[in-house]
Amino acid sequence: MIRTEEMLLNVGPQHPSTHGVFRIVLKIDGETIIEATPVIGYLHRGTEKLAENLQYTQIIPYTDRMDYLAAMTNNYVICHAVETMMSLEIPERAEYLRVIVMELGRIASHLVWFGTYLLDIGAMSPFLYAFREREAIINMLNEICGARLTFNYMRVGGVKWDAPDGWIEKVRDFVPYMREELAGYHDLVTGNEIFLNRVKGIGFYTKEEALNYSLSGANLRCTGTNWDLRKDEPYSIYERFDFDIPVFHTGDAWARYQCRMQEIEESLKILEQAVEQFPAEGPVMAKVPRIIKPPKGEAFVRIESPRGEIGCYIASEGKKEPYRLKFRRPSFYNLQILPKLLVGENISNLITILGGIDIVLGEVDG
C-alpha cells in the first residue's frame, strides 16, 4: 500500500510568477491543489493613511505607485474626485490629453499583461515583443511628462504639461504601427494549439459568481456582462468617441485573453479619434486656487482602469488635506476569487489562473 500525504507548498513572495510580492500557501496532493490561502500585504504602504496628512496635489504621486502599470488612470481618479467636489470646468485640450495618455496607458498595461502572461505559460518571445511596443508608449509618455513609470502628470484642474511639438503626430503614427504588431501577436500566439489548450476552460466562473465577488474589468466582461464605465457612466469626454466594449461569454482564461486583446484595439480606435479631434490650442489647466480646498462634504467617483473599476472616495472638512481618502482598488477585489478558482486545479493551472486575473501588487496592497 502506498502512503500518500498532503504537502504544504509556499508559493511566493519571491516566486517568478506571482507578479510581485504575492504569496499563496498551497495545500497540495501530488500536483493537485486542495486548498489555497493567499497572503497579501508585503507591499502595503498605507497610501490612504498617508494621504490624510497631504495636500491634494501631493497625493497624486502616491497614486502613481499603486497601479504602477497604468499610473495615468490612477492620477485621473484622484483629480477627478477633487474636481467633482469643487465642480471644476476642465479645459478641452486638457481633457483630450488626459484621454490620450490614459488610453496609451491602457494599451501599455495590457501589453505588459500579454507579455508576462505568455511568459508564465512558458513562451519567451512574446514578452520581448510586447515590451518593444510598450517601450514606444513609454517613450511618448516620457516625452510629455518626463517620467517612464510614475508619471505624476495630471493635476486638479487639468494636466501639468502641454504636449510638446509633434507629439500628437507621434501618437497618430503609433496607431497603425500598433495595429500591425497586434496582428503579429495574433499570428504568433492566438492560434497556437498549445496556448489554446492551456487557457481554454481554465479558471471558469459564471456571471453570478463574478458579480458576487465584485469583479470588474476584463474579469467581469469575460462572463458576458456588458459593463464598462467608459460607456455606462461616461466620465471625461468618453461619450464623444465611437468604440465598442468587447464582451465574451465563456468566462475562462481564454475569454479574458481575447477580451484584453480586443480592448487594445478599441483603445486604438479611441486614440485615433482623440488625435483627430484634438483642439489646436487652448489652455491645459483650469483656473484653480493656489491651495486646493474642496468644500465640506464627500464624493465618490469611479472610472475604468485597465484592471477594472478604480474608485476614489474623499471626505473633506474643507481643509487642504482630506479627512479620509479611500481607493477602491480593482486588483484587490479581483484577487478575492482566486482561492475559489484554485481548488482542484494543478500547479500549472495556478499560474494560468493567477496570471489571467491580472493583478498589480502595488494596487492589491495599497
Add this chain to the structure above:
Amino acid sequence: MEDLLYAQPGWTHVAIFFALGAALLMTVLGFVTYAILAERKVLGFMQMRTGPNRVGGRFGLLQTVADVFKLLIKEDTIPKLADRPLFILAPVIAFAPAFMVLATIPFSENLQFADLSVGLLYYVAVSGLSTIGILMGGWASNNKYSLLGGMRAAAQMISYEIPLVISVVGVILFAGSLNLNDIVRGQENIAYIFLTPIGFFVFLISSIAELNRTPFDLPEAESELVAGYHVEYSGFRWAFFMLTEYVYLFAMASLTTVLFLGGWNPIPFLGFIPGALWFGVKFSIVVFFMIWIRGTLPRLRADQLMGFAWKVLLPLALLNIFVSAAVKELFL
C-alpha cells in the same frame, strides 16, 4: 580504432583510449560552450536583442567561458537538510550517461569510438539512466519545488522514451541493423527521413521531450517550479546538470542526423565535401531547429504532456512500424 579494440590490452592502449576520451570530452565541452552561446545569440536575434556582446569581443565569444569559470569558483553550498551523499552523486549520475552515449555515434566514416552491433539499443538504454540522476537530485535537495520537478522529469522522460524507441523501429527495418554505421550506410541513396516521415516526426518531438526543452520543459518550468529539480544546486554541481542537458542536445542531434538525415552522406553531386562537414551541417540544422522551437512555443501542461505521449505519439509510432514495413515490402 577497430584494431585497437581487438588488440591485446596494455598500458599504451589505456593511455590511447584515455587520450581519445579526453579529446572527445574536450570536443563536446567546446560544443556545449558554443551551443550555449549560439542559443543565446539565436534567441536574441529572434527576440530583437543582441545577446552576449561584451566578454570576448563583439560576438561574446568568451561569454560562456567566463560563465563556466564563475560557476567553478563559486562557493559549494549544500543545504543543511539535504541528503548529502545523494545530493553529491546526482549530478554525476546524470552526466556520466550523457557522455557515455557519445561513444557509439559515428561522426564520419572513420571517426567513431565504439562500433557496437547494437549501437542504437545501447544509446537508448544508457540515456535512460540520466533520469535516475535527475530524480535523485530532486529528491536529495529536500526542497518541495525540486521534488515536484524531479517527479515531473521522471514521468516525462519515461513516457517519452517509449514513442522515441518505437519510432526508430522503421529505421531499423530499412537498415536491417541496430548498428549506427550500417544505418548510415543504408542511407547512401536516400535518407530515411523520406522513407519514414512519421517516424522522424515522432522521433523529433519525443527527443525534444527527452531533452526537457521547450515546449516540454516542465521539469524546470521557471514560472511554475522556479527551476525544478535543480533549485538547490549551485556552482559546479549545477553546471553539471546544465552540461548534461547540452551534452544530450549534442547527442540527440547527432542521433537524429545519423538515423534520419543520412549522417555523413553527402547530398548527390556534392560528394567532394568531407563527410564530417556534412555531418556538422545536418547536425547544426537540428540544433537550430530546437532553438527555434524554444523561441516560439509556450509550454504544455503536465497532464496534456502525458496525454500527448500516450494518445498521439505512441499510436503514431506504432502506425509507423506498419507503414514502414509496407513501404519496405512494396517499394524496396
